[in-house]
Amino acid sequence: MGKFFRKIRNVYMFYYEGFRDMSWWGKRAWIIIIIKLIIIFAVLRIFFFPDFLRKNFDDDKQRSEYILDQITSLNEMYD
Numbered sequence: 891m892g893k894f895f896r897k898i899r900n901v902y903m904f905y906y907e908g909f910r911d912m913s914w915w916g917k918r919a920w921i922i923i924i925i926k927l928i929i930i931f932a933v934l935r936i937f938f939f940p941d942f943l944r945k946n947f948d949d950d951k952q953r954s955e956y957i958l959d960q961i962t963s964l965n966e967m968y969d
Contacts, residue, residue, distance in 0.1 A: 909917070943953045 909920070912920075943956070947953045947956060
């Protein structure tokens with residue numbers, strides 16, 4: 891286990907030192923990238939990808955039957 895944690899620490903230190911020594915421009919670019927990712931995965935998901943299964947079906951059994959039906963009907967289309 892000691893080697894595993896040492897490797898994890900080495901990877902962490904590699905990125906930590908890289909970000910610490912990064913130029914002002916590079917840090918600002920990473921901030922913009924992180925903000926964009928938060929917008930894409932958190933905010934847009936809420937508005938554009940509603941929970942279809944939870945909204946249209948009452949329990950897990952109905953949801954699983956719907957998914958199974960959709961998967962098997964796709965296979966029939968391509969046969």
